[in-house]
Structures are given as C-alpha cells and as structure tokens.
Amino acid sequence: MSVAYRRRISTLLLRRFARRTIARAGDGPAALSRLWPGRADRLTIAPHDLRTADGTRAAEIYAGRFVFAGKIVTCHSRSIFDLEPPSEDWEAALLGFGWLRHLRAADTAITRANARSLVDDWMSNPARRRPLGRRADVMARRVISLLSQAPLVLSDTDGKFYRRYLRALARDIRLLRFGLHDAPDGVARLQVLIALCYASLCLANQARTIRTATRKLSDELRRQILPDGGHVSRNPGALIELLIDLLPLRQTFAARNIAPPPALLNAIDRMMPMLRFFRHGDGSFALFNGMSGAPSDLLATLLAYDDTRGIPMASMPHTGFQRLDAGTTTLIVDTGPPPPSNLSEEAHAGCLSFELSSGPNRIVTNCGTPSTGRDNWRTFARSTPAHSTLSCHETSSCQFVERSAMKRLLQGAPIVSGPANVESSRETVDEAERLTASHDGYLARFGVIHRRVLTITRDGSRLEGEDTLAPAPSGRMKGSRIDYALRFHLHPSVKASRLSDARGVMLVLPNREVWTFEAPDDRVDLEDSVFLAGNDGPRRTTQIVIHQSAREAPTVRWSLVRSTASVTATNARRNARREPELPL
Structure with a gap:
C-alpha cells in the first residue's frame, strides 16, 4: 500500500469522523430548538413539484400496493410502515414521500383522504425513527414532498391534524439542520440545503432563517x-x-x-x-x-x-x-x-x-x-x-x-x-x-x-x-x-x-x-x-x-x-x- 493511498484513506476517515462528531454534538432537544428559531405555526406557500405524476398509481396505493424501485409490497390492511422493506431503495422511496404527488394527480376525495391517512399513520408510527428515514437525503426529500404536497394532505382537515402535521414537519427540519454536518459531500448536501431553503420560505416567522439558508445554499452552489x-x-x-x-x-x-x-x-x-x-x-x-x-x-x-x-x-x-x-x-x-x-x-x-x-x-x-x-x-x-x-x-x-x-x-x-x-x-x-x-x-x-x-x-x-x-x-x-x-x-x-x-x-x-x-x-x-x-x-x-x-x-x-x-x-x-x- 503506497504512502499516497494511506494518506488519502486517512484524510477520508478524519473527515468522516469530524462530520459525525459535529452532528452528534448537535443532537438532542435543546440543540434542535436552537437550530430552528421562530414559531412554525402555519404554512404560507407550497412549492411546485416538477416531477412527473401518474394519477393511475393512486389506485394502487389506495389498494395497499406500493411499487417503488422495482419492488412491490402489498400491506394487506397493515401499516405499510410496519412491514420489512424489500430493499434500501424501496424504503428510501417510501420514507421520502415523493409518491404523494401521484395521489395529488388523481385529485379525488378518496385520494385526499388516503393521503391524510397515510401521513397520519407515519406521524404516529414508531417506524418513523428508522435509521434510513433519518438519512440526510431521505429527510430532505421528505421535507420537500410534505411542503409541496401540503395542499393535498391538509385540504378539508381540522386544526388538530394541521398542528400535528406542522410539528412533524418542524421536527424533520430540525433534524435536517444538524444532520447537514453528517450529510455526504456533493448532491446530498446540496439537497439538504435546498430543503432547508424551501422550509424557510414556506413556513411563517422564518425571516432570519431565510437569510441564513440562502447564504449557505449560495456558498454550496458556488463550490459544487x-x-x-x-x-x-x-x-x-x-x-x-x-x-x-x-x-x-x-x-x-x-x-x-x-x-x-x-x-x-x-x-x-x-x-x-x-x-x-x-x-x-x-x-x-x-x-x-x-x-x-x-x-x-x-x-x-x-x-x-x-x-x-x-x-x-x-x-x-x-x-x-x-x-x-x-x-x-x-x-x-x-x-x-x-x-x-x-x-x-x-x-x-x-x-x-x-x-x-x-x-x-x-x-x-x-x-x-x-x-x-x-x-x-x-x-x-x-x-x-x-x-x-x-x-x-x-x-x-x-x-x-x-x-x-x-x-x-x-x-x-x-x-x-x-x-x-x-x-x-x-x-x-x-x-x-x-x-x-x-x-x-x-x-x-x-x-x-x-x-x-x-x-x-x-x-x-x-x-x-x-x-x-x-x-x-x-x-x-x-x-x-x-x-x-x-x-x-x-x-x-x-x-x-x-x-x-x-x-x-x-x-x-x-x-x-x-x-x-x-x-x-x-x-x-x-x-x-x-x-x-x-x-x-x-x-x-x-x-x-x-x-x-x-x-x-x-x-x-x-x-x-x-x-x-x-x-x-x-x-x-x-x-x-x-x-x-x-x-x-
């Protein structure tokens, strides 16, 4: 093994160790509250989702068939979040909630109710604490999806569900903020900053975080x-x-x-x-x-x-x-x-x-x-x-x-x-x-x-x-x-x-x-x-x-x-x- 090879391995390990140390130092309720100042008590805007949506897939999801990453899982009246995922890609797609756009494309009372039911199931399910669900890129995708599909999930809902939805969203945003330090360099880190920028723009009382998120995103775009x-x-x-x-x-x-x-x-x-x-x-x-x-x-x-x-x-x-x-x-x-x-x-x-x-x-x-x-x-x-x-x-x-x-x-x-x-x-x-x-x-x-x-x-x-x-x-x-x-x-x-x-x-x-x-x-x-x-x-x-x-x-x-x-x-x-x- 050459000296240059060992030096590169050592540098990569040190960078990884530093990221994990900073991320863990930020863990915990007290630290999380400092990372997301201001009350997130309402949504002011929902961003547009450019990803292609297929309304016919809403019927599959309503029937309990979840087709992601080339794998099919049928939940048979059980919570989809309780089932063992067939692959990591499938689980990442499920916990990223990008599939909500298919329900929105169908735009019926049934699909709106189904979307609320699935999100409610996730908010109250211990499976939301799965390690992969807290991975930086998966959390970033989930935050963007929950913001962009908020009109679907929150239409005709009561104030209690609305507040629970915002609390769950704010929790993910807080986790994402300290998880930024542990996010792999490259696209994943940019996706985290994009999600945080979306959050600061879409939630109320975030004037200060808009400036911070914008500055960090700009710096990363210039670098990458x-x-x-x-x-x-x-x-x-x-x-x-x-x-x-x-x-x-x-x-x-x-x-x-x-x-x-x-x-x-x-x-x-x-x-x-x-x-x-x-x-x-x-x-x-x-x-x-x-x-x-x-x-x-x-x-x-x-x-x-x-x-x-x-x-x-x-x-x-x-x-x-x-x-x-x-x-x-x-x-x-x-x-x-x-x-x-x-x-x-x-x-x-x-x-x-x-x-x-x-x-x-x-x-x-x-x-x-x-x-x-x-x-x-x-x-x-x-x-x-x-x-x-x-x-x-x-x-x-x-x-x-x-x-x-x-x-x-x-x-x-x-x-x-x-x-x-x-x-x-x-x-x-x-x-x-x-x-x-x-x-x-x-x-x-x-x-x-x-x-x-x-x-x-x-x-x-x-x-x-x-x-x-x-x-x-x-x-x-x-x-x-x-x-x-x-x-x-x-x-x-x-x-x-x-x-x-x-x-x-x-x-x-x-x-x-x-x-x-x-x-x-x-x-x-x-x-x-x-x-x-x-x-x-x-x-x-x-x-x-x-x-x-x-x-x-x-x-x-x-x-x-x-x-x-x-x-x-x-x-x-x-x-x-x-x-x-x-x-x-």
Whole structure:
C-alpha cells in the first residue's frame, strides 16, 4: 500500500469522523430548538413539484400496493410502515414521500383522504425513527414532498391534524439542520440545503432563517457547480437531480416577492446548457460517472425551462468532457480526471471512454448504472471494462476502497487513486475534427500511458480511432507482458454480426442504417455485455473487443463507417472482398 493511498484513506476517515462528531454534538432537544428559531405555526406557500405524476398509481396505493424501485409490497390492511422493506431503495422511496404527488394527480376525495391517512399513520408510527428515514437525503426529500404536497394532505382537515402535521414537519427540519454536518459531500448536501431553503420560505416567522439558508445554499452552489455548468462529481445525473428542485425554488422566491440569490440564478443558467451537452439524438443522457436512465418526460420538462435552446457547446473544460457533432452523428468523450475522493462515491473509472449515436440511434455506449438494485452491479459498473475504452489486465484506471470495514466507515467506496494527468486537444484536419487525449491511470502499476486519437468527418459518416499504450517519456513498461483489451459496448438495439475475415463487425441499427466496424491489423471478437441503464432494468447486449499485448502491438487502429448501401448490399460487398480460393 503506497504512502499516497494511506494518506488519502486517512484524510477520508478524519473527515468522516469530524462530520459525525459535529452532528452528534448537535443532537438532542435543546440543540434542535436552537437550530430552528421562530414559531412554525402555519404554512404560507407550497412549492411546485416538477416531477412527473401518474394519477393511475393512486389506485394502487389506495389498494395497499406500493411499487417503488422495482419492488412491490402489498400491506394487506397493515401499516405499510410496519412491514420489512424489500430493499434500501424501496424504503428510501417510501420514507421520502415523493409518491404523494401521484395521489395529488388523481385529485379525488378518496385520494385526499388516503393521503391524510397515510401521513397520519407515519406521524404516529414508531417506524418513523428508522435509521434510513433519518438519512440526510431521505429527510430532505421528505421535507420537500410534505411542503409541496401540503395542499393535498391538509385540504378539508381540522386544526388538530394541521398542528400535528406542522410539528412533524418542524421536527424533520430540525433534524435536517444538524444532520447537514453528517450529510455526504456533493448532491446530498446540496439537497439538504435546498430543503432547508424551501422550509424557510414556506413556513411563517422564518425571516432570519431565510437569510441564513440562502447564504449557505449560495456558498454550496458556488463550490459544487463548476464554471462550465457541470457538477463537481462529474455525474450528468446530478444536473437532473438538482435542477428538478432548483427551478421550483427559484419560483418560490418569486412567489414570496423575494429576489432569488444571484448564485442560484447563475447556477441554473450554467447548468441548463449542460443538459443539452450530454443528450444523444434519442433524448437520452450519456452514461458517465453513475448516470442511469433518465425518464424522457422529466428531461422534456427541464428543457422547457431552457431559454437559450441553442446548439450544445463543444467542450466542457472544467467538468472534463468533449462533444463532437458532425451531421447527425454525435460523439461524447470523457476527458477528465476523477473527482476528488470525498466526492467520488459514485464516480467511475471511465477516463477516455466515449459514446456514439447516429440520429435517434445509439451505437456505442458505456454500461451505465441501473436505476434500482445498484448494489448488485455497482462494482462492475464503476470498473474500466464496463466502459468503451481500453483497460490493462482487466483492471481499472482508478483504484477504489475495497475493504468492507473501510466501506462501512466511509459509507461507500470512494476513489483513492486514478489518472492525475489527463490531457486533451482538438484540431480541424482535412474536413474532419480530431480529438487527441491521454491519461496516466496505468502509469504507476504498468508504466504505460493510454493515448486515444478520435477523428470524425464533418458529415459524421466516418469515425477513425487510434489507441496506444506506451511508456512515459524516458520511462519503461513494467512487467514482461502487459495485456490489454479495447472495448466498444453496443446499445441493445444494435444487431451485430462478425465479418468473415474476423477483422470487423457489421452493425445494423433499428432504422436499418448500417455501420461497419473494422480493425484491419487486429482480430475482432464479439462478446457478451450488459446495458445497465435501461428503464426496464439490465438488458443483455454485445461488445466489440480487441485483445492485444502492449509489447507486441502497442497501437490499435480502428474505424466505424456508415454505409449508404442496404444490409444485403453491404454483405455482398464484403463477400466480394474476400480472398479468392487458389486453383487446384
């Protein structure tokens, strides 16, 4: 174990210990009362909820069927809060109360009564003290949900229930205030501050807390939202998670006749173009650093707030991504180092990986992260072999915390080492755009640097690539043999057929468009893969793989070419190029 590795682990443990000490020091009724000054005796406003609501799910909830995170629990006249949750994701969804929006969408006397009954059950149930229910991100979601759905729950209710509702809400807000110190850095901490800002705006007698909450949120937005609009975690999904709450927060400030803080407005203005940057032609997001499938209707809702509606930017230098648009073809490349260790619990080892789409069809992707059941796939999804890039000896370009005890202490498996020097440049050459990038993630272990050159023609019909493993200047490779694999994970909708010369693969897209992958100097294999980011769960798919040795063949040249001919004509052309048999 290197000195740098031990130093990073020690720093993470010290930060975790400090957060827990501060949080525990704030626990207790006396401390809680100091953290929430002023009487919260009434609600003045309910914020808007941008999340998509489905009124048909209200009938399921009324029948006692709770469907969250791919799991179904039927309560059979028992309290849903007394039942054993089938998964952590399911329990987080239940205790976050986001499902109240479905009851509000139905908007009937029965659903209103059902909402009051379920909230009343939770307020009087000991299960509300479950550890997961007091987790910072779950409490933040619950506070926002109870505020935004207050018109549903409190309509036609009596004063006694109204006061109980406010007391339960105020209790959660107090817990959230001291829990801020224990909240993981990144999106979770921002969500806590967003919830506290909502609370100060929506409850009466909170003038002083509005100023405090606004100041803290502004400071955190300046720290976490980078100048190009990306989130410091480098996860595209963080933009969606944050904007879905920040946009209504901006409206809530306006509804209270309070000027939104400049940091909030600036963050939103920078983040909105990033939504378009990561979008493929089919509307889906590129799968980098923990991104999963995003509902298309949710993305459409967010993009409706984008006033610019312009062409996506070509480069995001602070977040570390490049986008090349050529005709109807889109290429998005990860050209940045991993985020800081304290923000890397979800980060992936996908440096120099890319995704390729043609019009509404995705061709090359990364495996992504499943929206539910992530623990089963987390280790694989974060590894370099789960990305469309090069990996040495089936290892990752980043090293993660691996020991179980350490993971429990740190509440995750952050990155403790990875590419420190990632370089990239772009240039125009011969009616094409060229991107050259390199990273040193394998330098310490194998003495090599991965260099990738991608060249795409202006009409988007041809992508040429060159991947090289070479020692650093004045350095040398470590070990007698360094095996590597070059992977191109295909979207499940792509049908792949290996060509007879074993040097290429024919790809047929759903619209019958044909692309051909070729590596003229190397053997090309088709192997099984998995697409984890599907809305219906993990799906089997295929990957193109080239296996080589860095000492024998340090460079692999390959191309992806769109054919103007049909599948039949492409097959005939390929057969015609086969070597003729020798006469007897």
